[in-house]
Amino acid sequence: MDAVHIPLADPMKNRPEPAPRPTYRHGDLRRALVDAGLELAREHGPGAVALREVTRRAGVVPNAAYRHFGNLAELLQAVRASALAEAARSMERELAAVEAQFSGLRMTQPRLLARARARVRAVGAGYLRFAWKEPGLFRTAFSPPVGAAAGADPAAAGTSGRNPFELLGAALDELVAAGALPRQRRPQAEYVAWSAVHGLAMLVLEGPLKPAARPQIDQLGASVLDMVERGL
Amino acid sequence: MDAVHIPLADPMKNRPEPAPRPTYRHGDLRRALVDAGLELAREHGPGAVALREVTRRAGVVPNAAYRHFGNLAELLQAVRASALAEAARSMERELAAVEAQFSGLRMTQPRLLARARARVRAVGAGYLRFAWKEPGLFRTAFSPPVGAAAGADPAAAGTSGRNPFELLGAALDELVAAGALPRQRRPQAEYVAWSAVHGLAMLVLEGPLKPAARPQIDQLGASVLDMVERGL
């Protein structure tokens, strides 16, 4: 009931065969296991990442995983870090669009402020876009023990070297620098903003908004970001 | 790993014995099962509500549950509805405090508006209070298939006969009536407000704010409600 049911993998699939084999037998089984875990997480969420199914997909016997991870929890941690990195990249893409929009402009005071606001919004928009596009990975990245150890894992960083949490923090710092956010509200701002977008994501992914259509969801996303912008 | 581990129940506990037996053998086994399910959910969250453990706690053989529920999912549905009802009661308690505060006052226009705002805030505060006080039940009430069938279940209602979602809706209706919320923003307001408090609850219960201390959490709760009030 609670467990996720998945068609078994063809044991002949995902074998390395003629590919380069930089490592011992399999050729980077560790990576293959994380990839299989990501695939499972992408398709069916974090609950589907089972050691036996992961090794099955990697074309390897179950206990082979113990050469690379102490136990299932460690494997899951690695998968979570990868999912976080993918979230970070989604946010970075939105940030890049803001950068492009303002590049070449003479940065007057009002423009500095507009850009700072746009960056905070971009961070939120990237977060939501990732949730809609990769619901399974989103839930893997931001569910039970987020931020515990996975958040600190360097593998959780995006291209810029920052993880999702750090991207939000940087955007808020700029908002303070631009004078649009009183310094003493800064620490709470982090979680207030995050709460809003995270809550919407949860309501859509596993709550009463599950049946909602895409246009409605996008409009709600915009409304939530409006609220954050006004409310911070 | 994923599954929740719980000390086994003493099979001699929770037996009806000399208590009134309005029904057949056990005396309302259905209720006993739901109660045991609630206890499990309260202590360890929705994942801990297993048919075998529930029947064990009710002092009955596993398959006895099938006299009262078609399967585990139906049992869980009933437990969820009860958890939702408890959430509704938490919100109703906060609303009652607002009522008391305004009772006996001559309802001028500004007071009507203040009361409408206070009611929306009370709904949010009751939601958060329930999350902090009963995290296991909160997650049971508002996680995976919330609103699906459980939301419509009459057993999900509080003392007023309204479920949590309806309580929020009513408060927002009054905000529109008081002129503090443009009518066309009303439908989105429902989910925008909910997103903010729900997100905070999730970050605290199973996110990066898990280690946060109570005063910090309460302050964040106030900040989120402030943002909602300004942002709606």
Place this chain on the structure above:
DNA sequence: TGTACATCAGTGAACGCGCGTTCACTGATGTAC
């Protein structure tokens, strides 16, 4: 009022499931002589 009977709530035993983890092993690889 007393007895036979039908009902059906709870029993007892068993099923097959996928799971995580352990053990002693084997045999391809890289390295040292």
Place this chain on the structure above:
DNA sequence: TGTACATCAGTGAACGCGCGTTCACTGATGTAC
């Protein structure tokens, strides 16, 4: 350069776990005569 050897990544088999669900049953209860 060729051979012996140590390493250790992946194997094979097995463990015990709790789970949901099924079956044919039994025996206390309420009801009809």
